[in-house]
Each structure stands twice: as structure tokens, then as C-alpha cells.
Amino acid sequence: xxxxxxxxxxxxxxxxxxxxxxxxxxxxxxxxxxxxxxxxxxxxxxxxxxxxxxxxxxxxxxxxxxxxxxxxxxxxxxxxxxxxxxxxxxxxxxxxxxxxxxxxxxxxxxxxxxxxxxxxxxxxxxxxxxxxxxxxxxxxxxxxxxxxxxxxxxxxxxxxxxxxxxxxxxxxxxxxxxxxxxxxxxxxxxxxxxxxxxxxxxxxxxxxxxxxxxxxxxxxxxxxxxxxxxxxxxxxxxxxxxxxxxxxxxxxxxxxxxxxxxxxxxxxxxxxxxxxxxxxxxxxxxxxxxxxxxxxxxxxxxxxxxxxxxxxxxxxxxxxxxxxxxxxxxxxxxxxxxxxxxxxxxxxxxxxxxxxxxxxxxxxxxxxxxxxxxxxxxxxxxxxxxxxxxxxxxxxxxxxxxxxxxxxxxxxxxxxxxxxxxxxxxxxxxxxxxxxxxxxxxxxxxxxxxxxxxxxxxxxxxxxxxxxxxxxxxxxxxxxxxxxxxxxxxxxxxxxxxxxxxxxxxxxxxxxxxxxxxxxxxxxxxxxxxxxxxxxxxxxxxxxxxxxxxxxxxxxxxxxxxxxxxxxxxxxxxxxxxxxxxxxxxxxxxxxxxxxxxxxxxxxxxxxxxxxxxxxxxxxxxxxxxxxxxxxxxxxxxxxxxxxxxxxxxxxxxxxxxxxxxxxxxxxxxx
Amino acid sequence: xxxxxxxxxxxxxxxxxxxxxxxxxxxxxxxxxxxxxxxxxxxxxxxxxxxxxxxxxxxxxxxxxxxxxxxxxxxxxxxxxxxxxxxxxxxxxxxxxxxxxxxxxxxxxxxxxxxxxxxxxxxxxxxxxxxxxxxxxxxxxxxxxxxxxxxxxxxxxxxxxxxxxxxxxxxxxxxxxxxxxxxxx
Numbered sequence: 001x002x003x004x005x006x007x008x009x010x011x012x013x014x015x016x017x018x019x020x021x022x023x024x025x026x027x028x029x030x031x032x033x034x035x036x037x038x039x040x041x042x043x044x045x046x047x048x049x050x051x052x053x054x055x056x057x058x059x060x061x062x063x064x065x066x067x068x069x070x071x072x073x074x075x076x077x078x079x080x081x082x083x084x085x086x087x088x089x090x091x092x093x094x095x096x097x098x099x100x101x102x103x104x105x106x107x108x109x110x111x112x113x114x115x116x117x118x119x120x121x122x123x124x125x126x127x128x129x130x131x132x133x134x135x136x137x138x139x140x141x142x143x144x145x146x147x148x149x150x151x152x153x154x155x156x157x158x159x160x161x162x163x164x165x166x167x168x169x170x171x172x173x174x175x176x177x178x179x180x181x182x183x184x185x186x187x188x189x190x191x192x193x194x195x196x197x198x199x200x201x202x203x204x205x206x207x208x209x210x211x212x213x214x215x216x217x218x219x220x221x222x223x224x225x226x227x228x229x230x231x232x233x234x235x236x237x238x239x240x241x242x243x244x245x246x247x248x249x250x251x252x253x254x255x256x257x258x259x260x261x262x263x264x265x266x267x268x269x270x271x272x273x274x275x276x277x278x279x280x281x282x283x284x285x286x287x288x289x290x291x292x293x294x295x296x297x298x299x300x301x302x303x304x305x306x307x308x309x310x311x312x313x314x315x316x317x318x319x320x321x322x323x324x325x326x327x328x329x330x331x332x333x334x335x336x337x338x339x340x341x342x343x344x345x346x347x348x349x350x351x352x353x354x355x356x357x358x359x360x361x362x363x364x365x366x367x368x369x370x371x372x373x374x375x376x377x378x379x380x381x382x383x384x385x386x387x388x389x390x391x392x393x394x395x396x397x398x399x400x401x402x403x404x405x406x407x408x409x410x411x412x413x414x415x416x417x418x419x420x421x422x423x424x425x426x427x428x429x430x431x432x433x434x435x436x437x438x439x440x441x442x443x444x445x446x447x448x449x450x451x452x453x454x455x456x457x458x459x460x461x462x463x464x465x466x467x468x469x470x471x472x473x474x475x476x477x478x479x480x481x482x483x484x485x486x487x488x489x490x491x492x493x494x495x496x497x498x499x500x501x502x503x504x505x506x507x508x509x510x511x512x513x514x515x516x517x518x519x520x521x522x523x524x525x526x527x528x529x530x531x532x533x534x535x536x537x538x539x540x541x542x543x544x545x546x547x548x549x550x551x552x553x554x555x556x557x558x559x560x561x562x563x564x565x566x567x568x569x570x571x572x573x574x575x576x577x578x579x580x581x582x583x584x585x586x587x588x589x590x591x592x593x594x595x596x597x598x599x600x601x602x603x604x605x606x607x608x609x610x611x612x613x614x615x616x617x618x619x620x621x622x623x624x625x626x627x628x629x630x631x632x633x634x635x636x637x638x639x640x641x642x643x644x645x646x647x648x649x650x651x652x653x654x655x656x657x658x659x660x661x662x663x664x665x666x667x668x669x670x671x
Numbered sequence: 672x673x674x675x676x677x678x679x680x681x682x683x684x685x686x687x688x689x690x691x692x693x694x695x696x697x698x699x700x701x702x703x704x705x706x707x708x709x710x711x712x713x714x715x716x717x718x719x720x721x722x723x724x725x726x727x728x729x730x731x732x733x734x735x736x737x738x739x740x741x742x743x744x745x746x747x748x749x750x751x752x753x754x755x756x757x758x759x760x761x762x763x764x765x766x767x768x769x770x771x772x773x774x775x776x777x778x779x780x781x782x783x784x785x786x787x788x789x790x791x792x793x794x795x796x797x798x799x800x801x802x803x804x805x806x807x808x809x810x811x812x813x814x815x816x817x818x819x820x821x822x823x824x825x826x827x828x829x830x831x832x833x834x835x836x837x838x839x840x841x842x843x844x845x846x847x848x849x850x851x852x853x854x855x856x
Contacts, residue, residue: 245752245754247754278676282679285679286679289683320687320690320691323687323690324687327683328680328683328684328687331679331680331683332680334676334679334680335676335677335679335680338676339676375686375689392752393780524784524788526787526788526791526792587761589792604792606791606792607794619791619792621788621791621792
């Protein structure tokens with residue numbers, strides 16, 4: 001019964017989406033001509049609210065079906081089991097293709113609701129158009145769900161129990177990874193809708209940029225967090241200490257992130273200088289398009305990856321059609337309408353805008369490179385050429401040459417003024433930073449003699465970015481130059497968006513340091529360790545004390561106890577596990593990690609070995625991963641930066657109004 | 672309409688065509704130019720020592736090592752940096768333990784340390800392993816991504832090519848029936 005309510009709500013949501021996607025759009029067009037005599041423009045809001053209610057009802061129905069283990073639903077049978085802990089029964093809702101698409105439209109409708117709630121100050125026409133375009137996206141995806149991926153399909157007869165959720169997905173990190181990733185992907189649909197609405201209206205101005213920015217920022221925060229969670233999961237769950245694999249699915253989330261980061265920066269230029277308008281609109285369209293392509297790559301089975309769910313060609317064809325309509329349609333609209341946009345102001349190459357443009361070029365290059373690397377096997381296959389595979393070697397070789405100038409420019413850009421900057425003065429202000437950076441590089445080269453020179457480069461980049469950002473803050477607040485109370489007053493007067501930038505840039509510096517440490521200075525030891533035996537790794541002593549068989553809620557496991565000490569001082573006890581899940585009989589490793597500022601002590605348990613002499617030993621793999629916790633800390637600092645910027649008064653959603661409308665009101669009042 | 676503004680839609684059209692062609696290919700059953708031909712010529716050394724004094728691992732792999740006189744054999748291309756390889760590994764372990772057919776491994780573009788750790792953690796199902804450090808042998812085999820698996824019959828001819836990880840379903844529905852069918856003749 002609950003499943004039928006869900007199914008029916010989904011159909012009703014689909015009907016509402018058709019109304020939301022058409023009538024307000026037509027109404028807004030008629031209104032521009034001064035004859036909105038049907039009130040169609042006003043339909044957008046109730047339709048969006050109804051849309052949210054029905055889709056959340058469908059989502060709730062599916063969740064209830066999972067929690068109550070309703071094994072008459074084929075999705076529940078394939079992805080759940082009565083013995084599954086409650087958290088994973090809930091996360092299993094989106095741990096499969098059908099449910100994850102439902103989550104996708106649920107988040108889309110949530111954003112629609114947010115426009116209704118927070119967008120009260122948007123001009124009526126713009127709001128109707130934005131909601132209408134959101135409605136059209138919703139139509140496409142609801143059609144996709146209803147016809148090719150219905151989560152409410154029944155099984156008859158219902159089996160006694162389910163086949164269980166993939167054990168790799170039974171993990172808190174991965175339970176929350178997809179929702180954040182989707183909040184990011186779908187959040188970019190807001191920027192897309194605003195861009196398309198602006199193209200229809202033929203108007204892009206600073207007010208438009210101020211409306212778009214908070215949505216983009218929110219999506220960016222969610223995507224950053226989602227990527228971070230995914231990487232963290234891979235780090236401790238796959239059990240071999242790596243945190244990024246350049247897997248197609250990971251790339252599919254990184255590409256929109258790079259494009260979205262570029263969009264955040266170019267929107268600033270539109271907001272402050274009324275320039276780079278066509279480019280920003282294009283970037284808004286591309287960012288969401290890349291999110292859609294990411295979804296397509298993961299869902300259609302065009303590229304194989306461990307993360308992708310079942311492959312099904314009909315779904316692939318459907319998604320491709322959806323892509324062609326959405327992306328192709330919006331790009332045609334862009335080709336048609338963008339030339340009509342009023343050209344923006346000019347600026348010198350050496351200026352804040354100039355460096356933001358450089359940032360955009362480099363970020364787009366980075367996104368393009370990752371996209372090409374991910375799709376290369378597919379392209380060659382399509383033209384019937386040689387077969388190749390593109391692995392981490394390609395990405396490492398192409399990504400770094402783009403990252404270095406990007407980080408260099410990230411420090412110089414904020415020091416330049418708008419319109420026309422003074423590069424020599426900016427460089428002079430950075431002399432202390434240069435000295436600090438070179439000192440760091442020299443120190444690394446000295447202490448890490450014979451190591452990889454890339455380590456010095458990585459730490460140099462991190463130091464440059466961190467000290468450069470800090471110096472800019474110190475100079476802006478004139479700390480040490482004027483009385484502390486004056487500096488404090490200056491600090492209080494800086495906009496929050498400024499602190500957001502400082503935090504995000506500093507966070508990236510921390511991430512770069514973490515990546516460098518984790519990939520360059522990793523020390524790993526692998527051995528057959530007897531009970532009671534001590535192994536030394538990176539100055540730490542690891543003693544295997546016991547290995548015991550234990551039982552979890554839906555798995556059995558071997559748990560080792562490993563005492564860690566340094567110079568006779570006890571540090572911690574690590575308990576790595578090796579689990580065998582009851583239903584799927586699939587083994588997983590649960591690494592044990594002790595984190596500190598210096599790095600992670602990372603221990604994973606392997607197989608038991610019994611020698612002819614009757615002695616027993618266990619394969620243990622012990623890593624010292626220097627600075628890896630910095631990656632996650634840096635990601636959190638970046639997200640915090642985004643949130644602080646989001647809290648900026650100027651970016652409060654819908655707060656800004658168009659100059660013309662304000663004057664119009666003022667005139668009206670005067671009358 | 673300026674031509675620069677139409678550029679994005681043109682690029683996207685090309686991309687869409689590539690996607691459409693990509694969809695027509697069943698990702699798990701790419702035809703191979705090598706089907707019904709003998710295995711290509713290649714000569715690979717073992718996985719080198721990661722620290723001084725360690726024994727080489729896997730024994731190396733050359734064309735003549737693929738001993739098909741006792742029946743069907745599998746050749747699997749894998750790498751420690753390849754996440755899907757991890758997904759198919761339990762199936763290869765089970766196959767090797769069952770003794771139905773030996774699995775030979777080509778370790779593509781890997782470092783000795785990573786490959787050794789990976790095998791030590793996940794188990795080593797391979798009868799022999801050749802280290803394809805520069806990826807040339809994989810090109811001889813026409814490999815497109817990692818992992819890939821080839822099935823060779825008693826006369827040493829390639830009979831089937833599987834692209835992507837062999838999931839339990841593939842093992843049950845495709846690989847095992849094929850081994851049985853090819854093995855009968």
C-alpha cells in the first residue's frame with residue numbers, strides 16, 4: 001500500500017512538473033508584453049510547493065519500505081536485508097540506481113522550494129522563469145524514473161529475505177556521501193536555471209550575479225564536502241592507504257567541482273565589474289551540464305567503474321536523450337541569445353579581473369583535461385582507433401602543470417586592485433612570502449635528500465598559498481602598523497565574503513600539503529607478523545597482541561589488537577578488522593587509523609598463515625601516512641569558508657534588488 | 672550570431688555523437704580483433720623486488736608460458752591502481768582455488784611495491800604473473816582498460832574477451848559456461 005502511495009505521488013509530481021515547466025514560462029513571456037491575463041506567472045510557486053510535497057511523499061514511502069523491510073519491492077530485495085542495521089537500511093534507499101535517482105529529484109524539488117521560500121525579493125518574471133526551468137528538468141528526470149527506473153516495482157511472490165546491501169557501502173562515510181554529492185550536482189541546476197532565464201530575458205547584470213552566487217556557493221560547499229567524504233571513505237575502506245584513484249566516478253564529481261569553482265569566481269567579476277557576462281552564463285550552463293554528464297557516465301555503463309550500479313542500455317539511451325535536450329537546448333539558446341547581451345566593461349590584463357579570468361582559464365583547462373582523460377578510451381573507441389587506457393600516470397602528469405600556475409595566481413590576484421592593478425607593487429608585497437616559501441622548499445630538500453623533488457614542489461605550493469593568503473589578511477588589516485584596536489575595527493568591517501575567500505584559499509593550501517605528504521612520504525611495511533611480535537615503522541613500534549574472532553550485527557570478523565608505542569611510551573591500541581558479511585559472503589577490510597597532526601598510523605589486517613611447525617602469523621600492513629589528516633581538515637576549512645561567504649549580508653538570497661527597480665519604487669513613493 | 676557563441680553547442684554535438692556510439696557497444700563484450708587468433712607474442716619479466724634482496728614475484732610471463740595443453744586458460748590484465756580490479760578479485764581467487772582453469776596475470780603499468788602489497792593483501796590467484804611496466808604487452812593484446820580478461824582454448828587460440836570487472840553474475844552466466852563449453856571440444 002505504501003509503495004502504491006509513493007508511486008502515485010510520483011505520477012502526480014510529474015503532472016505538476018509539466019504545469020510548472022510550461023505555464024509560468026508562457027505567462028512570464030506574456031507578462032513582459034503586458035498581458036498576463038491568466039495569472040500563469042503566479043502558478044510557479046504553488047506548483048513548486050506541490051512538487052516538493054509529492055516527491056517527498058514518494059521518497060518517504062520508499063524509505064518506509066526499506067525500514068520495514070518490505071521484500072515485495074524488488075529494489076528492497078536487491079539492496080537490503082532484515083539483519084541490516086537501521087542506518088544502512090536508510091542509506092540503502094540511495095545505495096542503488098532507482099533510489100538514488102529518486103534522491104536526485106527530491107533534492108531538485110527541495111531547491112525549488114528554497115526558491116519559493118528565500119526568493120521573495122526576486123522579480124516576479126525571473127522567479128517564474130527560474131522555477132519553470134527547474135520544472136522542465138524535473139519533467140525529464142521524473143519521466144526517466146517512471147519509465148526506466150521505477151523504485152516501486154513489486155515482486156510476486158515476495159522472497160523471504162533480501163540479498164543485502166553491498167558490504168562496501170555499509171559504512172557511515174558512504175551513507176552520507178551521495179546526498180552531499182547530489183546536493184552539489186543538483187544545486188548547480190539553480191545556476192543553470194538562472195542562466196537560461198537570463199538568456200530568455202536577455203539581461204545579465206550585477207544584480208543577477210548576486211542572485212546566482214549564493215546558490216552556486218551552497219552547491220559548491222555540498223559538492224566539496226561530498227567529494228571529501230568519498231575520498232575519506234576510499235582511504236579507510238578500500239584498505240590500502242590511497243585517497244584518490246582517478247576512477248571515472250571520482251572524476252565525474254571533480255569535473256563539475258572545477259567548473260563550479262570557476263563559476264564562483266567569474267560571477268564575482270559580473271557582480272563587481274559588470275564584465276565577463278557571456279562567459280559566466282556559459283559557465284553556469286556548463287557546470288550543470290558536466291554534473292549531468294557525470295550522472296550519465298555513472299548510470300549508463302558507458303564507462304565501467306567499481307562505483308557504478310547495474311548497467312542497462314535502455315537507461316543509457318534515455319539519459320543520452322535527456323542530455324541532448326537539456327544541454328543541447330541550452331547551448332543553442334546560448335548561441336542564439338548571448339550575442340544580444342550588452343557587452344560588459346573592459347579591463348587591463350593586470351587587474352583583479354584579469355587574474356580572475358586567468359583563474360577561469362586554468363580551472364576550465366583542468367576540468368577539460370580531466371574530462372578528456374576520463375572520456376579518451378570512449379572517443380578512441382568511437383572513431384575505431386587504437387585501444388588505450390588512461391590511468392593515474394596521465395592525470396598526475398597533466399594536472400600538475402595546470403595546478404602550479406593556478407596556485408601562483410591565487411596569491412597574486414587578491415593583491416591586485418579592480419580595473420587596473422600594479423603587478424610590481426603586488427610582487428613587492430609578496431617578498432616576505434617568497435622568502436618563507438623558499439625557506440620551506442630548502443628545508444624539504446635538505447631533510448628529504450634523495451627523496452622526490454615533487455615533494456618540495458608540493459610543499460612549496462602549499463606554503464606559498466598559505467603564507468600569501470595570510471600576508472594579504474595581515475596587510476589588509478594593517479596588523480602591527482596601526483594600534484591593535486584599529487586593526488580589530490578594520491577586521492570587523494571586512495565583509496564575510498572576504499573571510500570566506502581567505503578560509504577557502506587557506507584550506508586549499510592545507511589540502512595541497514596533505515596530498516603531498518600522503519603521496520610522497522608514505523612509508524609502508526607489509527609482513528607476516530606473529531602474535532607478540534613487534535614491527536618498527538617510521539619510528540613507531542607495532543606489537544600484535546591478539547587476534548580474536550568476533551561477531552557483528554550482520555557479519556563475522558577477526559579483530560586484531562595492535563599496541564603502538566614510541567620510545568617505550570604507549571600511544572594507542574589499534575584494532576583493524578577483517579569482516580565477512582553473512583549474506584553476500586564478501587570480505588572487507590576495516591583499517592584502524594590513529595590520526596595526529598603529523599599523520600596517520602594506518603593498520604590493515606590480512607590473511608592468517610599457519611606454518612608447518614604449527615606457528616600462526618597474520619599478514620599485517622602498516623603505513624605511516626604523513627599529513628593525510630590535513631586533507632580532510634583542509635576540505636572542512638574550505639567548506640567553512642564557503643559557508644562564511646554564504647552568510648554574507650550582500651549574498652543573502654534575494655536581498656539585492658535591481659537598481660532600476662529601486663529607482664522605480666523611489667519615484668513611485670515620491671509621487 | 673557570432674561564431675564563437677556557437678562553438679559550445681558544436682563541441683557538445685560531437686560529444687553526444689561519441690556518447691551515442693559508446694552506448695551501442697556493449698561495454699562488457701567488446702569484439703576483439705584477436706578472437707580466434709593465437710595469443711600475441713610477448714615476453715614479460717616477473718614483478719621486481721621492492722626492497723633489496725627480495726625474490727622476484729610471479730615468475731614472468733611469455734607467450735610460451737600459456738600452457739593450454741591441459742585445457743582452457745584465462746589471461747587477466749590487472750593493476751593495483753585499478754579500483755574495478757579489486758571488485759573482480761574475489762571471483763578470480765575463487766576460480767583459481769576451484770582449479771577449473773589457471774589464471775595468468777599481466778600486471779599493467781604498476782610499481783613493484785604497489786603490485787606486491789596489493790597481491791599480498793588481496794591474495795594471489797595467478798599461476799604466473801608478468802610485469803608489463805611500460806604497457807606494451809597490453810597493447811599487443813589490444814587491451815583498452817583495466818581489468819580485461821581473455822579465455823584461451825586448448826589450441827591456444829583466444830576465444831573470448833571480457834572488458835571490465837568479472838562480477839559474480841558474469842562469472843556464473845558467462846565465464847564458467849564458456850570455460851565448460853570451450854573445454855568440451
